[in-house]
Amino acid sequence: MRTVVALGGNALAPSGEATIAAQRERIEATADQLRELHEAGHDLVLTHGNGPQVGALLRQQEESDAPERPLDVLVAETQAQLGYLLQQALDERIHASVASVVTQVEVDPEDPAFGEPSKPVGPYLSAEQAGERDFETTDVTTPEGETAHRRVVPSPEPRRILEGERIETLVGDSEPVVCGGGGGVPVTVGDDGIEGVAAVVDKDHTTRLVAERVGADVLVMATDVPCVYADFGTPEQSRIADATAAEMREHLAGGEFGEGSMEPKIQACLDFLDAGGERAVVAGTEDVAAAVRGDAGTQIHPG
Numbered sequence: 001m002r003t004v005v006a007l008g009g010n011a012l013a014p015s016g017e018a019t020i021a022a023q024r025e026r027i028e029a030t031a032d033q034l035r036e037l038h039e040a041g042h043d044l045v046l047t048h049g050n051g052p053q054v055g056a057l058l059r060q061q062e063e064s065d066a067p068e069r070p071l072d073v074l075v076a077e078t079q080a081q082l083g084y085l086l087q088q089a090l091d092e093r094i095h096a097s098v099a100s101v102v103t104q105v106e107v108d109p110e111d112p113a114f115g116e117p118s119k120p121v122g123p124y125l126s127a128e129q130a131g132e133r134d135f136e137t138t139d140v141t142t143p144e145g146e147t148a149h150r151r152v153v154p155s156p157e158p159r160r161i162l163e164g165e166r167i168e169t170l171v172g173d174s175e176p177v178v179c180g181g182g183g184g185v186p187v188t189v190g191d192d193g194i195e196g197v198a199a200v201v202d203k204d205h206t207t208r209l210v211a212e213r214v215g216a217d218v219l220v221m222a223t224d225v226p227c228v229y230a231d232f233g234t235p236e237q238s239r240i241a242d243a244t245a246a247e248m249r250e251h252l253a254g255g256e257f258g259e260g261s262m263e264p265k266i267q268a269c270l271d272f273l274d275a276g277g278e279r280a281v282v283a284g285t286e287d288v289a290a291a292v293r294g295d296a297g298t299q300i301h302p303g
Contacts, residue, residue: 009049050182072196105184244303
């Protein structure tokens with residue numbers, strides 16, 4: 001069975017903590033789950049988020065006199081960083097030849113997202129700091145409930161994975177592959193070649209493209225919550241243990257899922273099932289193996 005597991009950036013950096021020690025500890029715990037799947041015969045393809053990691057690099061740039069690196073380069077850097085940590089953790093547990101691929105995704109330069117930057121990235125800024133920056137910012141609320149400002153960048157839809165053929169070949173060797181980190185490095189492809197752009201591609205949508213490209217049977221969205229909830233955050237909150245694609249579409253249409261959190265995960269799961277996937281799962285990182293067995297998380301079927 002071929003299984004694609006998407007590891008959330010926040011799930012790999014507990015409480016948004018981007019220290020290498022904290023990430024390594026969380027990744028090693030996740031690798032124990034992945035070992036169970038590997039031993040059960042799953043061909044594994046891993047994608048991952050990178051929000052806290054890119055945020056840490058942007059903060060470093062704010063605080064140093066070093067030459068500034070563009071956002072697409074920072075995405076590539078964090079792909080390599082997390083890929084290395086995942087490779088090392090898996091190599092130690094399953095004694096496999098894990099491959100990590102720095103992945104580029106093509107986006108449309110005419111995507112409407114470029115005219116409406118919406119994805120907050122980087123450190124929190126005061127109103128004075130925001131006014132001094134040469135990039136667009138937006139009002140946000142900090143974890144402490146205070147008002148601050150952050151840089152916003154476009155989040156265009158991924159159209160194509162440039163390394164798709166190579167990833168497909170690697171997966172065919174039945175060894176784990178890490179790819180599509182942070183949604184991939186966003187690039188445009190034109191007469192002058194490949195050019196990186198200052199944007200962030202949603203990791204969940206790129207994961208769906210990866211799953212379709214490698215012919216995955218199961219897609220797993222591993223996150224920092226144990227499952228999907230109906231009426232989340234209300235007194236009527238309840239776990240969705242098992243649902244059809246049609247039932248999840250009703251929840252989605254009703255606006256029950258957070259636009260920047262659960263909504264893109266559910267949409268990616270539905271797109272995967274529409275393209276022929278057998279099953280999609282949303283679960284906590286500590287429950288990945290059990291969720292693939294059907295014993296945890298939210299199970300979504302084509303219906």
